[in-house]
Amino acid sequence: MRVGIFGGGQLAQMLVQAAISLGVEVVICERTPDSPAARYTQHAVVGPWEDEAVLAGFARQCDLVTLENEFIDAGLLERVVALGAPVWPTPATVAVVQDKLWQKERLAAAGLAVPPFRPVAGPDEVLAVAQEFGWPLVLKARRNGYDGYGNATLRGPADVVPAWERLTRGGSPLLVEAWVPFSRELAVMVARRRDGATAVYPVVETVQQNHICHVVYAPAPVEPAMAALATELAVAAIEAVEGVGIFGVELFALADGRVLINELAPRPHNSGHYTIEACVTSQFEQHLRAVLGWPLGPTTMRAPAAVMVNLLGQRNGPIDTSAITAALAVPGAHMHFYGKREERVGRKMGHITALADTLAEAEAIARRAAALVAMPS
C-alpha cells in the first residue's frame, strides 16, 4: 500500500515513522524540497498543489491520499479524487472543517455545545455582536489560522479596527465568537473509519503559551463526569462532520462543569503526540489504520500518566545540536526532534514525552529535558 500525504512537516514525518511498522509506503507532496517528512521517503512530489501536473503525478503514485494540515483547498482534494486516488478525510469533510464558520454551523446544527458565534462582514458588525455577546470577543479568520495566527481577543471597542485590519490581511472572511471563561482547555483524539467505527483516546488537558500548545497532561486531571462529557462531545463532533481518519477535538471546560467544543483539526494533532509512547496505538498509526480501513487499535494508556512538552524555538538561527544531546541524558525523556533546518522564536522544533506514575513526576522529567534543550551551551 502507498499512502500519499499533502504536507511534509512534522506530522507527516511522524506518519512516516508509523507507516514503517505497517509496511506502508508514503508519498509526500510538498511545495518545497527537503521538507522534514520528505527526507524519510523515496517517493516525494515537489511543486505547487495548484499545479495539475503536480496533482496528477501525486495521485498516480498513491493508493489513497490524506493530509497533515487543513490548509489545502478542498477543491484540490476533489481534483485528486477525480484523478483516481481516494482522499480521506473526504474533501467534503475538509471543506467543512477548514472553514471555522461552517465547522461551527455544522456542530451547532448537530446540537453540540459550541461558544456563541456569528459571521461578520465589517468592524461595525463586530460592534453589533458585542451588544449581544458582551466583551471580550474573539475575532477569527475563518480559514488558514493556526497556533493563534488568525485570532485576536477583543477587550473593547478600541481593539476592533486594528484586529480587523490585521486578520483580514490573509484574505479570509472573519467570524466572531463569545469569549469563553474556561477553567481548562481539554482535547480528545478521535479516529473514525468510513464504516463508522470509532476509537477514542483519553481526554487530555492542554496548556497554551502565546496560543501555542505547550504542555499536554494525559489523562486530564478532571472529574470522570467531565471526561465522559468531553469524550461524548468529541465523538459526536467527528460523526457530525463525517470524519474519516484521526481528528483532534479541542474543548473548553467551564467551572460549572459544562464543556464546549472549541475547534476541530482533521489530522493528527499536537495534543495527541503523547500517544506515541503512552498509548498502545499511537495517533499516527491509528490514522493510517483508519484511512486504510484497517482495524483500529486499542487507545488505552500504557502508563498511569504522561506529559508532553513542546520544544519551541528560543532564538533565530541554525539548530544547535549540542542542546539535543544534553537533553538525551535525562532518563525517561522521549525526545522527538523534527529536523527543521532553522530555529525561529516560537517555532515548534520538537517535543518531549515522559511517562510516570503521576502527572507531577512525568512533568518533572519532561520539563527537565526541555530546559536543557531551551538553554544551549
Added chain:
Amino acid sequence: MRVGIFGGGQLAQMLVQAAISLGVEVVICERTPDSPAARYTQHAVVGPWEDEAVLAGFARQCDLVTLENEFIDAGLLERVVALGAPVWPTPATVAVVQDKLWQKERLAAAGLAVPPFRPVAGPDEVLAVAQEFGWPLVLKARRNGYDGYGNATLRGPADVVPAWERLTRGGSPLLVEAWVPFSRELAVMVARRRDGATAVYPVVETVQQNHICHVVYAPAPVEPAMAALATELAVAAIEAVEGVGIFGVELFALADGRVLINELAPRPHNSGHYTIEACVTSQFEQHLRAVLGWPLGPTTMRAPAAVMVNLLGQRNGPIDTSAITAALAVPGAHMHFYGKREERVGRKMGHITALADTLAEAEAIARRAAALVAMPS
C-alpha cells in the same frame, strides 16, 4: 547529523524509524534498489560495495557510517574510513566478529566461557577433533553464515563429508565446535560507546525454529544468578571486541547453571526487537545514540513481560495484505511488517510484539496475531 548504513533490510529500516525521532537523517547503501530501508530515506546509494565510486559517494554524504549486517568485508569499511567517514563499530571490531574463529579466539583469550572450538582444514581434521570433543559436533563456516545457513550438526562420522561439501561451497574456511547440551538459549543486547560507557538490556530467552529465531521471551524465565552471569558475560564479550554500537550476544544456558557465549552480532539483533515497545529506549535508538557518542538511554522494561514472535514466510509468492489486516484486529499485538515484496518459505517477513503482566499472556496475544498472518484467507 547524517548516518550511513551498509545494508537496506529490516534492521536498517527500523534504524530509520528510530532516527526520525532523533532528527538524524539516514543514507542507505545497498547493492540493489528499492531495499526495505531505502524506501524510507531520500538518501540512497545503490551499487556494489566493492566499487570505489559507490563507497566514495556514500562516504561523502555521511557524518558517520554503521552497518546492519556483518557480511561486508572489513577492508571495505577501512576504505570508508580512509574516505573520511568514521565507521562504528570499527573495521577492526567487525573483522574479529565476522570471523567465527577469530571471534571465539578473542573471547577465549579474554577468559570468557565459550564452547570448545577448533579450526579445521579438511574432513579428516573434523574426525580427529571428534576423538577429542566427542559427537555430536557443530561444523560452521567461519564467515557469512546466518539463521542456520552455514551450520551443520554432525551426529557421527557419516555426516562429515556431506556437511563439509555443503558448507565449503561458499568459499569460507570452517571451524568445528563441541555441541552444547543447552537447556535454554539466552540473548542479551549490549550498547557501548567509544568512551566505554555501556547499557545492557534484560536477558531474554530465544527459541529457534529451524535455526531461525522464532520466539523471544523478555525477561528470560531464569534464576537471578543465571541472568546476572549472562549479563556479565555479555558485557565482557563486547568489551573484549572493543565494540561500539549495539551488539547482540547469544548464549547457551546449561542445566548445571553454567552459561557459555554462542555468538556475537555487531548490530541490532532479532532478539532485541521486543525493545521497540517493551523498553524505555529501543535497541535501534540506542544504537544511534551509541555510534553518535550521545548519552545512552535507559534499558528498563516498561511492562512486566514481553513476547516477540517472528513472522516467517509460509509460502512462495507475492505478499497477501489481507493477512496483515486480519492480524491488526488483535488488541495489543504490535505489528511490524518489513515490506518485503515477495514471501518465501522461512523468510523473515515481520514480527509481532505483545506486552502483558506475564509471559504467558503476552505470548497468547502475539501467537494469536501471528496465526492470523500465517493463515491468509
